[in-house]
Structures are given as C-alpha cells and as structure tokens.
Amino acid sequence: MARVTLADVAHAAGVSQATASRAVNGSNRTVRPDLRERVLAAASALGYTPDANAQAMARGRTTSLGLVVHDIADPFFSTIAAGVSQAAEEAGLIVSLTETQGDPRREVEIVSLLDRQRAMAIVLAGTRLGDDADDAALLAALEAYRGRGGQVALVGQRLGDLPVLAVDHRGGAAELAGALVDLGYRRFAIAAGRPRHRTAAARVAAIRSELAARGLPVPDDRVVHTDLTRTGGRAAAAALLALAERPEVIMAVTDLMAVGVLGGIRDAGLRAPEDVAVTGFDDIEIASDVTPALTTVRLPLREIGQRLTALALIPGGADALEPVRGEVVVRESTPAR
Amino acid sequence: MARVTLADVAHAAGVSQATASRAVNGSNRTVRPDLRERVLAAASALGYTPDANAQAMARGRTTSLGLVVHDIADPFFSTIAAGVSQAAEEAGLIVSLTETQGDPRREVEIVSLLDRQRAMAIVLAGTRLGDDADDAALLAALEAYRGRGGQVALVGQRLGDLPVLAVDHRGGAAELAGALVDLGYRRFAIAAGRPRHRTAAARVAAIRSELAARGLPVPDDRVVHTDLTRTGGRAAAAALLALAERPEVIMAVTDLMAVGVLGGIRDAGLRAPEDVAVTGFDDIEIASDVTPALTTVRLPLREIGQRLTALALIPGGADALEPVRGEVVVRESTPAR
DNA sequence: TACGCCGCGGAACCCGCTTTCCCTGAACGC
DNA sequence: GCGTTCAGGGAAAGCGGGTTCCGCGGCGTA
Structure with a gap:
C-alpha cells in the first residue's frame, strides 16, 4: 500500500x-x-x-486520447476502434473508450467528460444523429475543448470547421447502384436507416439519384426506414417483400442491415439471391461470412481509425485530407441477371 | 487557451x-x-x-478503469467490452482500452502502464497464452498493482489468487459433445486452437473426455491445432476433410473458427450440414447470421463484461462468485442424423 | 451577562512531479 | 595564472484542487 x-x-x-x-x-x-x-x-x-496523473499535471499535458463510438459491440465501430487503438499505441497514447448509444446528449456529456480528463485529443467515430440544436451543442462543447488546447477529429460529415476525415459515401453508393444496373437489375428497393442518420441518408440519396439518372427512379414506397440493425433489416425486408411487385434487389445501407434483410427473405420463404438479391455497405467481416456472401462497398475501417487518429494528432489540424473512398465488391448476393 | x-x-x-x-x-x-x-x-x-488529473492527485484516486483485451475487432472481445463499458459508465468510471494482440509481454507492459495511470481497477478479459514464466511476470505486475491499492478482475482461468470470474468452459463443451452424440453423431473431429491457449485447450479437453466417456474417443489425427481465427478454421477444415474417413461433424472451439470451417467445407466442394456438420462456441452474433446457423454454446458475453467490472469494483475481491455457465444452442448446422 | 458551542470562511499545506533558477566546481582559453 | 564558460546538482516554485485547521461571529444556556 x-x-x-x-x-x-x-x-x-x-x-x-x-x-x-x-x-x-x-x-x-x-x-x-x-x-x-x-x-x-x-x-x-x-x-x-x-504517477501519470502527477506527471500530466506537472507537464500540463496528458497522454490519453478519447474515442467516442456509438456502440463498441457493433463490428463497424469495433474495427475502427482497432485502428484507433493501434495508432494510439504507436503514438504512446492510451485510449479512453466511450459509447454514446446513439444519444446526442450523451455525446455532449462525453465530450465534456473527456475534456475534464484533459485528454489530448478526441476522436469522434460515428456520425451524429441529432438535430441541429444537438449539433450546435456538440460543436460548442468541442470548440470549448479546442479552446483549451485539445485536438479533435471526426469522421464523415463535417461539423463547423472541425478537422474531418471525409468518407465518400455518395461515390461508393452511386457506384454500387450503377454496378447493379450493369448487372441487369431494374427494380430496386432500399432498406434505409433512420432519415436522421446522416451517413445513411447520404447513401440513400446517392443511390436514388444515381438510379434516377439512369432512368430508374426509386419510388418512395420502395424505400423503408428502419433501424440500422439486423432487426431493422429484417423488418425492412418484410415490408418490401409485401409489396405488390417484388423488388429484384434490396439495397441495405449497412452490412448489418443486409444481414437482417437476408433473414427477412428467409422468413418470407424466399431465397437470396435467386428470388431477391441483396447488397450491403461497409464490408465488415460478416459480409463475406454469410450465405450468400454480400455484394457491398468496402470501406477500409481499420485504416479509417488510423487516419482519424493521425488527423487528431496533427497540431494545426489538416484540412486538405484526401477523402476515403469505398470500393464496390461484387459477391454472390447479386448475380448477373 | x-x-x-x-x-x-x-x-x-x-x-x-x-x-x-x-x-x-x-x-x-x-x-x-x-x-x-x-x-x-x-x-x-x-x-x-x-481538471480530473488534479482532482485525482488531490483525492488520491482516479475514476478510470483499465480494460485489457486481445483484439477489440474480435466480436468476442468487443461484446465483452460493451458490457464492461456499460457497467463502468454506470459506476461513473471511464474505461481505458488496451490491446495485447496476444503478446504475453505486451500484457505485462500494459498492466504497468495502467498502474502508472493509477487506474482504480484493471479488468483482464481474455485468457493468457504465455508460458509459466509469462504468467509469473504478469502475476507479479498485478500483485504489485494490487499492493498499491488497485483492484483486479480477470475472466476464465485463475492466476494466483486474483479475483476471477470463472467460466465453465468444460461443462459447456461436454454438454455440447453430449448433445451431438444424442443427435446421432459418432465420428468427431475437432478444430482446436493453439495448445497454449488455455481456454481453447480446456474446451478441447472437455470435449474429448466427454466423448471418450461415451465410448467415442477422438484420435489425435482428428484434432487439428490452428489459430483461433477464420483462417485457422478454414485450414483446419481442409486438413480434416483430407482424412481418409471424413468426419461427420467438426467441432470448432470458437464461433469464429467455425465460420472458417464453414468456408473450408465449401472450399472442399462439400455442403454443411449435409456432408459435414459444424459446431462453434461462444455464440457471438455471427453464429446465427451464417448459413447454416451454428450450433454452439452460448456464453453471455455482455453479462460477463458487466460481472467482471462489478467484480473488479468490489473492494476486498469476492471469491465465492458463481461461475458463468454456457448454454447449448442447437441450430441448423447439426441436424439429427 | 458570561461562557461555550456551532456554523462556516479562509489561509495554508499537501498530493507527486516537472522545471526554472541559482550555485558550485571543473574545464578551457589567452 | 586568472577570468570565463559550461556541465550539472539542488532548492524551490509551481501545476490545479482537496482538505485540515484556525478563527470569527452568532446563538443558546446558566
């Protein structure tokens, strides 16, 4: 003692x-x-x-990096977290893991919590899903933190003029939609996330505009908004398969939803991809484990975590950062037709 | 500023x-x-x-909890981490996430790192896979930490007389093996992890002894040791399917390996479960996503994380803790035969 | 009216470490 | 041989808060 x-x-x-x-x-x-x-x-x-605390106080800086995710059990976030963890370790930092569980207010609390801890940087992985007021509150908290010398990096949509690692959701989504058209698909349906979810919304918008541009607009009744989870995907599939005219392919905005869609198709007594094709997004590991393996857009999640950390560690904050691009990966879930 | x-x-x-x-x-x-x-x-x-650091110093205690896992991208660990994170948040603690990547030496480093940070507790999720010397070093580091007033909790095998949340791998493994026998399986093979991996070894041993007790001993050439990963499972399946007499069922020691085994079976041009049945262990989410859905032993991973945190937060360290039991879940991957 | 107690502010010390500033002694240059 | 750097040790001042302890004023009780 x-x-x-x-x-x-x-x-x-x-x-x-x-x-x-x-x-x-x-x-x-x-x-x-x-x-x-x-x-x-x-x-x-x-x-x-x-005593690291005493050192931190005497030196006036800490060696900890705050990581904020929605849910660490979600493979999407845990893979990004792995990248952050790796980069942080290389930089001699220890990471403080926090979860928002999708609550915008909790997000603000967490930022001020990490601020209290005098974390040297805060990495926000995962898009916000609050309204403008929530965004403003978050931005205020982050700006206050920066004012005290903290570094910030976030992924996806921009917030204020905070350093952001851009991800080209739109490009990947459009490319995926285009690839499906090329494969012969014509009747599309979308398992979309909640409209409030920025990333999901961006993907849906890109898919719809690409398809519209190709003369295949997706009517509203073929876009179902549910949670970004397996359960959500399942529910979406149920709704979409109950339509008078069965879609040829259901495009889910995340792989996890796509897995749910696969389940929903089985529930309906149909087969994928013979009766209905399916696509996901992100290319988390599960995507290639399921049967049929999912056609999806690969996002280098681990690398995103690493780059995000690097971004947070750049003193001034770099703005001219090359955005992350997704790569379409065609697998068994979307055979040519 | x-x-x-x-x-x-x-x-x-x-x-x-x-x-x-x-x-x-x-x-x-x-x-x-x-x-x-x-x-x-x-x-x-x-x-x-x-300033949390100043407070920590003045008060002589911090509000952070160290979590040590092998690999946060592994769903097994990320689910436990979610439990820890949740419990920690409820206790007003912030969690410091660290990864060992399976390196026993790194594990010791991490413990002393967290010791420096004066984390109020350290939770070791994931079994050790070092030799006795590594174990001794880890134990020494943990005891030193405890000597300074830190709390410790670990899961699985015991180390010294540190507080441990016991998991009844043996019981679950034996029960699973028994269930398969009851389903009519007779020719077993095992996709085992590395012998050094304590948990994997315990499961393998339990399976073998249960089967031997039922008059169905598993010969050594039907037990293949590979990594506890998809790739490892794939390789194990390849080896096992090349045997003169094809096994009726391949029991993998983790779900992740089982997923790999499924892939290996497809590689060999066979079908699961018609040609070869498969089982996993842990019941991570993927287990029910794949086709065929895996028969496995469900471990309440999230709850393990929560209980582990609670255990670490008990001042004296409770020893009379009810072990966690697995529950056999029979799914499509092992039809009756 | 006098004494004691209680509520509550504030000065000062302490937590463990880093870092400035001062000081000493040795090496060096002319 | 003497002045001058300069390496390097040590005292002490913080870093930002918590907490002890002292002291003061107001109240209750004989």
Missing part, C-alpha cells in the same frame, strides 16, 4: 528530487552516469512507478 | 478557493446558499471545468 514516490527514490539514492526526476525520465538536462545509475537502481529496488 | 482554474472562479465570486471547491463539488462541509450560488454562477460564466 505504501506508494513510493520520487522523493523516496531521491532520498534512497542520496540525490535531490530534481536529479531523480531527470534520471528517471530523460529530460533535456543530463545527469552524470554514476548518479543516474544510483537513481535507477534505487527506483527499481523500491519498486517505483511514476 | 486560457485554462480557467478553481482559483479564478473563487476570485470572480469573491470567495476563497476552499469555499469555491466546497461549492462546486459538495463536500461534507456546507456552504451558505447565497455564496454557493455566486460560485456556481461564476463557474459557469467563466466556463470552468475541473
């Missing part, structure tokens, strides 16, 4: 605390080798471990 | 710092209502946020 402090070490080594401090963590000042040895020996003999 | 401190607030409110401190965070001492109001008003006017 006896916490051994630097003063103890210094005393044991017969030097001043200043010298002990300089010996334990190399400062820009040098310490005579024999003294340094004595100090290090004393430190390890006493089992000294520096 | 101007950090506003408690002293600033006190000055603005025209009171002493002691009073400001007492007003901002209710101490056991009372502050006259009008003064408290003045202080709070000044605090919010100035945008004061307490």
Whole structure:
C-alpha cells in the first residue's frame, strides 16, 4: 500500500528530487552516469512507478486520447476502434473508450467528460444523429475543448470547421447502384436507416439519384426506414417483400442491415439471391461470412481509425485530407441477371 | 487557451478557493446558499471545468478503469467490452482500452502502464497464452498493482489468487459433445486452437473426455491445432476433410473458427450440414447470421463484461462468485442424423 | 451577562512531479 | 595564472484542487 514516490527514490539514492526526476525520465538536462545509475537502481529496488496523473499535471499535458463510438459491440465501430487503438499505441497514447448509444446528449456529456480528463485529443467515430440544436451543442462543447488546447477529429460529415476525415459515401453508393444496373437489375428497393442518420441518408440519396439518372427512379414506397440493425433489416425486408411487385434487389445501407434483410427473405420463404438479391455497405467481416456472401462497398475501417487518429494528432489540424473512398465488391448476393 | 482554474472562479465570486471547491463539488462541509450560488454562477460564466488529473492527485484516486483485451475487432472481445463499458459508465468510471494482440509481454507492459495511470481497477478479459514464466511476470505486475491499492478482475482461468470470474468452459463443451452424440453423431473431429491457449485447450479437453466417456474417443489425427481465427478454421477444415474417413461433424472451439470451417467445407466442394456438420462456441452474433446457423454454446458475453467490472469494483475481491455457465444452442448446422 | 458551542470562511499545506533558477566546481582559453 | 564558460546538482516554485485547521461571529444556556 505504501506508494513510493520520487522523493523516496531521491532520498534512497542520496540525490535531490530534481536529479531523480531527470534520471528517471530523460529530460533535456543530463545527469552524470554514476548518479543516474544510483537513481535507477534505487527506483527499481523500491519498486517505483511514476504517477501519470502527477506527471500530466506537472507537464500540463496528458497522454490519453478519447474515442467516442456509438456502440463498441457493433463490428463497424469495433474495427475502427482497432485502428484507433493501434495508432494510439504507436503514438504512446492510451485510449479512453466511450459509447454514446446513439444519444446526442450523451455525446455532449462525453465530450465534456473527456475534456475534464484533459485528454489530448478526441476522436469522434460515428456520425451524429441529432438535430441541429444537438449539433450546435456538440460543436460548442468541442470548440470549448479546442479552446483549451485539445485536438479533435471526426469522421464523415463535417461539423463547423472541425478537422474531418471525409468518407465518400455518395461515390461508393452511386457506384454500387450503377454496378447493379450493369448487372441487369431494374427494380430496386432500399432498406434505409433512420432519415436522421446522416451517413445513411447520404447513401440513400446517392443511390436514388444515381438510379434516377439512369432512368430508374426509386419510388418512395420502395424505400423503408428502419433501424440500422439486423432487426431493422429484417423488418425492412418484410415490408418490401409485401409489396405488390417484388423488388429484384434490396439495397441495405449497412452490412448489418443486409444481414437482417437476408433473414427477412428467409422468413418470407424466399431465397437470396435467386428470388431477391441483396447488397450491403461497409464490408465488415460478416459480409463475406454469410450465405450468400454480400455484394457491398468496402470501406477500409481499420485504416479509417488510423487516419482519424493521425488527423487528431496533427497540431494545426489538416484540412486538405484526401477523402476515403469505398470500393464496390461484387459477391454472390447479386448475380448477373 | 486560457485554462480557467478553481482559483479564478473563487476570485470572480469573491470567495476563497476552499469555499469555491466546497461549492462546486459538495463536500461534507456546507456552504451558505447565497455564496454557493455566486460560485456556481461564476463557474459557469467563466466556463470552468475541473481538471480530473488534479482532482485525482488531490483525492488520491482516479475514476478510470483499465480494460485489457486481445483484439477489440474480435466480436468476442468487443461484446465483452460493451458490457464492461456499460457497467463502468454506470459506476461513473471511464474505461481505458488496451490491446495485447496476444503478446504475453505486451500484457505485462500494459498492466504497468495502467498502474502508472493509477487506474482504480484493471479488468483482464481474455485468457493468457504465455508460458509459466509469462504468467509469473504478469502475476507479479498485478500483485504489485494490487499492493498499491488497485483492484483486479480477470475472466476464465485463475492466476494466483486474483479475483476471477470463472467460466465453465468444460461443462459447456461436454454438454455440447453430449448433445451431438444424442443427435446421432459418432465420428468427431475437432478444430482446436493453439495448445497454449488455455481456454481453447480446456474446451478441447472437455470435449474429448466427454466423448471418450461415451465410448467415442477422438484420435489425435482428428484434432487439428490452428489459430483461433477464420483462417485457422478454414485450414483446419481442409486438413480434416483430407482424412481418409471424413468426419461427420467438426467441432470448432470458437464461433469464429467455425465460420472458417464453414468456408473450408465449401472450399472442399462439400455442403454443411449435409456432408459435414459444424459446431462453434461462444455464440457471438455471427453464429446465427451464417448459413447454416451454428450450433454452439452460448456464453453471455455482455453479462460477463458487466460481472467482471462489478467484480473488479468490489473492494476486498469476492471469491465465492458463481461461475458463468454456457448454454447449448442447437441450430441448423447439426441436424439429427 | 458570561461562557461555550456551532456554523462556516479562509489561509495554508499537501498530493507527486516537472522545471526554472541559482550555485558550485571543473574545464578551457589567452 | 586568472577570468570565463559550461556541465550539472539542488532548492524551490509551481501545476490545479482537496482538505485540515484556525478563527470569527452568532446563538443558546446558566
């Protein structure tokens, strides 16, 4: 229980605390080798471990990075988190994991929590789904944090002029829609997320405009808004398959929803892709595990996490950052027809 | 950039710092209502946020909990992490996420890193896979941490007399094997993990002893040791399907491996479960997404995370803790034969 | 009226460490 | 041989808050 402090070490080594401090963590000042040895020996003999909090306070900066995700159990976020974790470790940072569970107010609370912790940077993975007021509150909290010297990076949509890692959802979505048209699909339906969800909305919009441009507009009754979950996908499929004219393909805005759609198709006694084709988005690992393997848009999630971390660690904040592009991956769930 | 401190607030409110401190965070001492109001008003006017590091130092305790997992991208761990995160949030703690990537030495480093941070508790999710020396080193680091007042909890196998949340891998594995026998399976093969992996080894041992007890011993050439990954499962399936006598069922020690086994079966031009049945373990979400849905042993992963956190937060460390039991879930991957 | 107690502000010290600033002694240059 | 750097040790001042302890005024009780 006896916490051994630097003063103890210094005393044991017969030097001043200043010298002990300089010996334990190399400062820009040098310490005579024999003294340094004595100090290090004393430190390890006493089992000294520096107190990171005290160091943080004395130095005026911490080594922790706050990561904010919706839900760490969601493979989409856990893969990004893996990238963040890896990059943070390489930078010698420890990451503080927090979950919003999709609650915009919680998001603001978390930011101020991390602010209190004096985290050196905050990485927001996962798009906001609040209204404008929520956005304003979040922006205010983040700006306050930045004002105190904190770094911020977020992914997807921009918020204020905060450093953002752009992801070209639109391009990927349009390309995917185009690929399906090329494969011979004509009657489309969309398992969309909640309209409030920015990312989902962007994907839906891109799909619809691409298809419209190709002369295949998707009527509103073929776009069902449900949660971005398996359950949501299942429900969406049920609704879409109950339409008078069965869609040839159901495009889900995320892979997780697509997995749900697959379930919904089975529920309806139909087969994928023979009766209905399916597509997802993100290319999380599950996408290639299910049968049929999902045609989707691959997003380099782990890399996004890494780049996000790097972005947060750039002092001034880089703006001219190349956006992340998705890559269409055609698998069994959308055979040519 | 101007950090506003408690002293600033006190000055603005025209009171002493002691009073400001007492007003901002209710101490056991009372502050006259009008003064408290003045202080709070000044605090919010100035945008004061307490410095968690300074508080931690002054109070001598932090509010952070260290979580150690192998790989946060692995759904097994990310689900446990979700449980930990939830429980930690309820306890007002923030979680520091760290990954070992399966490196026993890294594990020790992480423990001392979290020790430095003066995390109030460390939760080790995921079994060790080092040798005895590694275990000893880890134990030493954890004991040192405990000596300094830190709390520890780990899951699975015990280490020293550290508080451990026991998981009855053996019972679940044996029950699963028994269920398969009851379903009519006789020729078993096992996609085992690396022998060094304690949990995997325990499951394999339990399966083998249960089957032996039922007069169906599994010969060594029907037990293939590969990595606990999809790829490992795929490789194991390839090896097992190349045997002269094709197994009726391949039991993988984790769901992830089972998914790989499914892929391996397809690679071999066979069908599951018609040609070869498959089982997994853990019941991560993917287990019910794949086709055929996997027969497996359900482990309440999220709950494990929660209980682990609770265990770490019990001051003395509770030992008489009910072990977590798995529940056999029979799905399409193992039809009766 | 006098004494004691209680409620409550405030000065000061402490948490553990970094860092400035001062000071000493040795090496160096002319 | 003497002045001058300069390396490097040490005292002490913070970093931002918590908390002890002292002291003061108001109240209740003989």
